[in-house]
Amino acid sequence: MQDPVVGNTRRSRIAEFARHLDSEVRAALHFDDEAIIGADLLVSLCRALMDTDSPQPWQDRLEAIFDEFDVADVETGIDYTLSQIRDKDQAISWLKSFKGLNYQAFALRLLGAADFKRLVDTVKEDGAVVALAIRRGLRASMPFAVAWSDAVSNMTENQRKAVSNTDILGLEVVQGIIMMDEAFGKKFVSTLPMQLTAATADDLAGWRPDDMTEIVTNIRHRVVESSAKRLERENSQLVRKIRGAKDALTPSEDGISQAANSLIELIDRIMREAFTKEEVLAWVEVNLPGDPLLTHEKDGNTLPTKRAEALCFVYRGSPTARDANEHDDGQGPSLIHDVLARVIVATRTSLQKFKHDDDGTQEEKDQLFSLLAGLEGALLLGLSISQIGTTQDRPLDAIEA
Incomplete structure (x- = not known):
């Protein structure tokens, strides 16, 4: 033979x-x-x-x-x-x-x-x-897992309870991937002739739960870079807003409030330049009519709420309709779109308190860095899933900087 x-x-x-x-x-x-x-x-x-x-x-x-x-x-x-x-x-x-x-x-x-x-x-x-x-x-799923974890951490307890399927929010996704990687390495990778493949030293090095902090830190840097690159393609000025917020966190009397203001302006500008309020209202009327949390009245005019703007953004103005299954009735926002929209709104709400309640403490800086990581994670996921969906009549990459 x-x-x-x-x-x-x-x-x-x-x-x-x-x-x-x-x-x-x-x-x-x-x-x-x-x-x-x-x-x-x-x-x-x-x-x-x-x-x-x-x-x-x-x-x-x-x-x-x-x-x-x-x-x-x-x-x-x-x-x-x-x-x-x-x-x-x-x-x-x-x-x-x-x-x-x-x-x-x-x-x-x-x-x-x-x-x-x-x-x-x-x-x-x-x-x-x-x-x-x-x-x-x-391992390629880790940047998205870290982004998801960071994004979800920006939600309040009440917002978590409002999500239709709270089980997924409670999952330790990052830790789960690390544990799966460790088990897979022991059971398969270590027992097979990996020298016959294109495996590198990094491929063969096992991940351990004890190293989670170091792994997440390294992955988070990749999330930041990916988020910045995607935003750069959308609007280079938005990237400068994030960089400006980070620069404002250097030691100064008003660094925290400056950073908070920069991030609030970033969120507002993303929403504003993605779709006008009229476009958001039209999108809500077609896709989520009757939802009382998506519109409000002001001076006799109907306006979209921040949640409506965030949902329209993460959907890129595409339809919310989807096939129903045993876990999803196909009605309303999908779980991931719902969570990302809530994260964007929650982050903005949390940043508001830093505008006037700024003591300049290290704890406040840590909180702001955490909010920034969650925002970058939400933007990375939001921009990523929107590229998988259908093309839009007015894609964000057509927006002028």
């Missing part, structure tokens, strides 16, 4: 090995065609995404992989992978069976010692590639 490691280095080793087996042997080992195609596509995509040394953009790398497969195989591979994700019990059952002594003894008798060793090696090598992709994917 041909050595299965010889061939296209971007493809799945286990798929290549299985294709060299007789059809009866494959069937006896439960390697059906759909599983082989699914493994080949999954591992090939993971290899392409993890190849950070490639000069090609990741989109081009993925396109090159898809070009290597027939259209029918791509559909089969995607369908099979999705079915395994939906039916985790089936995938877990297969893994347990493969690792079981009975299966291994049967495979050893069927294949012989040399080919059985190749089988085990190919499974481990493919497993290492997928494990690297999972670890990087898990």
Whole structure:
């Protein structure tokens, strides 16, 4: 039998090995065609995404992989992978069976010692590639988890209670990701031949809950940078407002009040330049009519509340309608939009007290830095999710600085 490691280095080793087996042997080992195609596509995509040394953009790398497969195989591979994700019990059952002594003894008798060793090696090598992709994917979610945690910390207790699903607000998302990373590293990364992948020293270094403060601090710097870059694309003057607020926190008699004023002006300007009050009212009328918390009367005129402006901003003026499911009836703002809008309003309300109640204490500075971190987190998440949604008639990147 041909050595299965010889061939296209971007493809799945286990798929290549299985294709060299007789059809009866494959069937006896439960390697059906759909599983082989699914493994080949999954591992090939993971290899392409993890190849950070490639000069090609990741989109081009993925396109090159898809070009290597027939259209029918791509559909089969995607369908099979999705079915395994939906039916985790089936995938877990297969893994347990493969690792079981009975299966291994049967495979050893069927294949012989040399080919059985190749089988085990190919499974481990493919497993290492997928494990690297999972670890990087898990860690890539950390900036958003930190941003979410910082944003939610700006909400008052009453605002937390007002959210329709308070369970998610109580989750220690950041700590949960770190614990998942630690467990995944011990169970998989440390047991697989990661030297055969594109793993770096940082990929292999485990995260531990004891190091959470250091990890969060480093990630928070990335959140700040990402938020600033996104705001820079929207309006460079808004970035200067944030920088001005931070500069105002240097030792001075009125630094805290200056910083608070800068941040309030930042929030107001974001809302004002995103949509006019007339546009916000029109959006409310179409999407959330009858909500008493979104409008108020002043001098005989109907005006949008700060919450309405914040909701319109985080939605980028797009519809709130969505498909209902067992956890969401599809009515009203979605959980994440609702929370981010509340965070923006809560941050502004909290900043108001610093305008006139400023003692210049270190505690006040710490509180203001915390509010700033939450605001940056909310802006990062708000601008990120809005780019995933539908395009708008008047996108924010069309607003002049």
